[in-house]
Amino acid sequence: MTSSLGWALADGWTVARRTLIHWRMQPGIVIFGWFFPVLMMLMFGALLGGAMEMPDGQSYYELLVPGIFTLAMLFGLEGTMTAVATDVSKGVTDRFRSLPMSSAAVVLGRCIADMLDSVVTLIVLIAAGLALGWRWHGTLPEALAAFGLLLLLRFALLWVGIFIGLSVKNVQSITVVQVLVWPVGFLSSAFVMTSTMPSWLGAIAQWNPMSSTATAARSLFDNPGAVAGSWIGGHAGAAAVIWPLLIVAVFLPLSARRFRNLSR
Template identity: 60%
Template sequence: MTVPWALVDGWTVTRRDLMHWLREPAPVIIGLLFPVLMVLMFGFLFGGAMAIPGTADYTEFLLPGMFAMTMAFGMEATMIAVSTDAQRGVTDRFRSMPMSPSAVVVGRCGADLLNSVAGLVVIIGCGLLMGWRAHGSVGATLGAVGLLLLLRFALLWVGIFLGLVVRNPEAVGAVQILVWPVTFLSSTFVAPATMPGWLGTIAEWNPLSSTAAAARELFGNPGWGGDSWIAEHAVLMAVVWPLVLVAIFFPLSVRRYQRLSR
């Protein structure tokens, strides 16, 4: 089983998922608009009450964090899609075909990553309409976008693995409950310095916080100015955290897929 074979099979599965979205676009459209609703809610409804130490414009602080949170939100849709395919027997049908063992999970990852690119474009466009701007260089701006997509790529594998483990779509809801506290317990909306000491430390070490802080730095937007090691090395950790997650959950996902129905 060569790498080209795996890539070709993976692209076939990606196309299958994309065609499914074209036939039923409503869930995709809702998924694209939900982050926009979150941005408008926190930016306009709650933004006037938010205060970030040393930061005058809350919108400039908020938007990079929301970009990072959008990359995390998509993990739930991945879990539901994977568990639904497993429950309906689609996954077993794929396993009976002469194809690469990693093709199904790689294909799902490819389709969801393309969807995430579209989602990031939509929410960046929303941010521009709200007055947010990237003040960094073109290279730094592209680097920030790359780090956001790298986080999404890593979290896709977490979602694929959880979807294969929790094969009942209804039970996925129980796992989804954990996604919200993890995403909110970060520097997305407020500075960890405003939290109780122990809680702020947890928020600082949240991988989402590293990507949000790195995006703010590369976009040239105001950050929260933490002086801890993790805060001072946000760009480095925005690379390290996703690589660690991929190194853990990619092999786990492939192994779990190969062992289904055993």
């Protein structure tokens, strides 16, 4: 059992290194992925900041930055879908499966590479947020717990991306799914508190997994926007754990099954 696990991890790291080498050869694409959420932070902060009424005269960035952290985890889904679909369409995945390597290595390597990319994305966003005046007011362990919840969401969405990437017929089909990612992200508490929305829309937004993670992160950072007048808003911390676990429970087995049945 131990040797099988070690074999899978070693093979997974080999596949992950392949992705890292591709990133080194195409740094512009990777760097754009890191700084695109920063652009969103600057754009929405400038567009909405002056119109937002914040408690005690706090900066709008105190509300916005944790929301952008959450959206960055969602937008990473697009890169996962595209990379997986590209490897499938070019036959790379089938060639890997024909090699004497762990059957889990291809997916594991994708997970390792994308999670590393998400960590760098968060580091870039933290630096940008601090430069714009955002601060966390809780303890360091609470801040680390918030970043842990963000990465847990990214890990869960990773399996959604892997499943979609394995399921689409070609890379062009990813465009349709990418369009749907944006409404999911915007119909949340990422940019505004749900209490400012019409009641029916606010209720939908609060049950969005993005809202649970954003609200829980704000609570741990002690930023405004952490309190919501509903059951799901009042239990955002638990929901920020339960939602990703449910997503993994659904999409990990689906991804494994789809991977086994690939090319059949």
